[in-house]
Amino acid sequence: MSSIVTKRFASGASKLLRTPLYDCHVELGGKMVDYAGFEMPVLYKGQTHVESHNWVRSKVGLFDVSHMLQHKFKGAQPRELLQKITPIDLAYLPINSSSLTVLLNKNGGVIDDCIITKHGENDYYMVTNAGCRTKDVKFIKEEAANFDVDHSTFEGTLLAIQGPEAAGLLQKFTNEDLSKITFGNTKYLKLSSIGADVHLARSGYTGEDGFELSIPSSTPQESQESQNFFRSLIEDYPDLVRPIGLAARDSLRLEAGMCLYGHELAEDITPIEATLTWLIPKSRRDEKNATFNGASKILSQIKDKTLCSKKRIGLLSKGPSPRDGNKLFSEDGKEIGHITSGSPSPTLGGNVAQAYADKLLKSGTKVFFESRGKKREAIVAKMPFVESKFYRG
């Protein structure tokens, strides 16, 4: 499959790519910025960042995530390939279910984080980050050369619908009983006003209940339908639904304790250092099954914590927010790491942040971050900072 959509929507002057929903963002007064090479809305007219954030925690927010890259893996050995490039155990993943995992390099470092969905024993769907698309595709092509695998990528409309009212809203557009689709499950279904089958995944990046819809948009007709669907959600339910930009997306995922590639995840960070040890299932820690890239380093870090030179931690603070790159100090003044993300927390008050410290620190430990030459106190805290409300049925 091709990258028809982004090519067709590519803007000549700026060289930035546009998603199928670009026109909708402009109509809604979206303030467009360059995000991973795409023109994406950071905030919409008539809403502050805090209002957008609180709206998602209390009602429904729509997020255009069409800049992410979608992959299909078929052929005779997609499982063998995916279990080499990620630590997932596909034997235990039920059909039509998905899981977060990470693409790993030879040293156990994270090339990207991704969601893999099993549609059949030899049929997998994956979504990766926009900012990593070039290196991800190169990496996957190189690895796939050693397997009998048919790998393709495609783009379309990817729409995240998030918030406590998300299921009630979406139920108005489909005959499928959404109460039967729990967190992590997926289904192809019909949505009113959209001709093609839509891939629905009950998942999200805010900690709220919600869905991610993959709506085919490779023809002008399909793109028009996805735009009309987006518009009708907002126009028909103005008291329930608002479009939400990148600013609130970041503060929501931070409160939910989730990682953002390029901040908490990078090629010199292993999933163990990122405190994502749960991504390596027990069955893959067995020597015989540990065939994924970087397994020896990752398994040794699981066995011996002191082999991690850094650990991801959560922080709470008051006053000016910690920011990416701020240095982190222990109470006795020793430099112990740095902040990777920080934001005021509309839900909790004060600030939430993530950082790397030279070792795991206990909740309640007092640390300091340096912001504009001044050291400010922060307290180590468990993540998620705001309790997740995934729908488990």
Ligand SMILES: *[C@@H]1O[C@H](CO)[C@@H](O)[C@H](O)[C@H]1NC(C)=O
């Ligand atoms: C998976 O979902 C598809 C539709 O999305 C359905 O046709 C199929 O029966 C499902 N398979 C299982 C094992 O649930």
Ligand SMILES: *[C@@H]1O[C@H](CO)[C@@H](O)[C@H](O)[C@H]1NC(C)=O
């Ligand atoms: C190895 O992986 C297979 C398939 O997931 C699993 O059934 C088996 O239990 C694993 N072996 C060990 C020792 O965990």
